Amino acid sequence: MSPLEVHAKSPAGRLLRAAWQPVARSIDLPKAGILALRMLSQDWTLWRSEAGIPVLAEAFCPHRGTRLSLGRVKGERLECHHHGICFDTFGWSNETFSMRSPPLQEQGGLIFAWLGEEEAAALPPIPELQGPVRVLAPESWPCSFYSRIQNSLDIRHVAHAHRRSGLATLLSEGWESKVEEEDSGFVLHLSAGGKELPKIRFVMPNRLEFFTPVSPELGWRKHIVWRVPQDAVHCVSFTVASLPAAEAPAAPLARPFAPSQIAELGEALLEGRLQWEELKTEHLTEVEDYVALCGGPATLWPSEEEPGLAALHARWRGAFPETG
Ligand code: FES
Ligand SMILES: [Fe+2]
CATH class of the missing domain: 2.102.10.10 (Rieske [2Fe-2S] iron-sulphur domain)
Structure with missing residues (x-):
């Protein structure tokens, strides 16, 4: 199996x-x-x-x-x-x-x-869900839910897959990460260039909490994310963005699990119908992750190479006994 x-x-x-x-x-x-x-x-x-x-x-x-x-x-x-x-x-x-x-x-x-x-x-009580939130459109991707969780804790890929981002520039000067264990998961503390970066929390079995830059004026906003498997090789991400103030609600979708614009751009890149130079999107980071995770066979990653991935795998090891 x-x-x-x-x-x-x-x-x-x-x-x-x-x-x-x-x-x-x-x-x-x-x-x-x-x-x-x-x-x-x-x-x-x-x-x-x-x-x-x-x-x-x-x-x-x-x-x-x-x-x-x-x-x-x-x-x-x-x-x-x-x-x-x-x-x-x-x-x-x-x-x-x-x-x-x-x-x-x-x-x-x-x-x-x-x-x-x-x-x-x-x-479980999640205080942010009581405040002003925006629930983003679900994102269905043809990859394992575990790949998507690993990706959110994988610091090393940022400098490569997301090399066009400001965070990659910061991380290219060297970074350090440290895990703080909690009862239900752990917190990953990250620092780069002598600066503390926003922490990432993982809660068993498949919830993440992290901060995403919105704009220079609005700063970062907290995302609470579930990576839910549809089956072994497909997953859907549900994201609740905790907002500094109430915003207009998101629009309903008639087909919430249909491929998103991110998935369509990712598939075009994977099939060679689109080149990186032609790609124009406000979801660049997500498209970069899509092609990294969805173009090949679903596998467990060797996870001991950095503290966040090792901590994740330690929590899940009981479910993946054959991987050691
Ligand atoms: S299949 Fe007969 S009522 Fe549903
Ligand atoms: Fe990524």
Whole structure:
């Protein structure tokens, strides 16, 4: 079994199912809306009743296996397209059919699901989710969730993959990183050119908190990011940006898991339809990461080469026993 497998019986899949995972933005699921999802190697239907209750249901109707995302919402029920069997917000029909409907909670503009079989734990408090936030559009990439987590802790790649950035210039003069362990993860402290840089926090199993430069006037803003596997080789990132003040809400997306502009530019570069010199985008850093992570086979990286990666791998080692 690949160590990156995330189905219910895999070690990584079990770890990820023992935590609340974001599965969609609240704004992308209007009343009576339905989304088809793939999360942790399982297909799901996410729908919202006309009263506003979000429901996660299995992808396929238990009657004859039709995709429930092609049905419609009628009041507080989801009606299957094929023969019209209706399911309530607990996954029950009036007849003999029922299905699993994992617990959901909405907070900070995200819908979180508990996909494990065990009883759901409390949603961990994240103070930033109570303040003014902007939930960025989900980013689906064809790479492992673990590659994306590693990338956020991999300082060495910044000087190469992001060599056009101001941070690369700073790091080229030499840098140092230090890990401070916490109960639920660790904090990576970074300094370069005699300056302390914003720290990066990792929280098991798949959450990161870091600061991103916005503009010289606005400075840095804090991002809270979940890298959620859709399966072993696809993941979606959900990012909550904590804002200094309230901003207009982001616009809803009709197809939230479709390839973003970043993915389209990345694919054009990977296929040779676009050259670096022709690339014009305000998401340069993300496109640089996309081509670094999504152009080849999914693998675990040898991770002991710098403190943040070693600390990450130490936390996950139980799920990746064969990698030592
Ligand atoms: S397949 Fe859904 S009602 Fe028959
Ligand atoms: Fe990067």
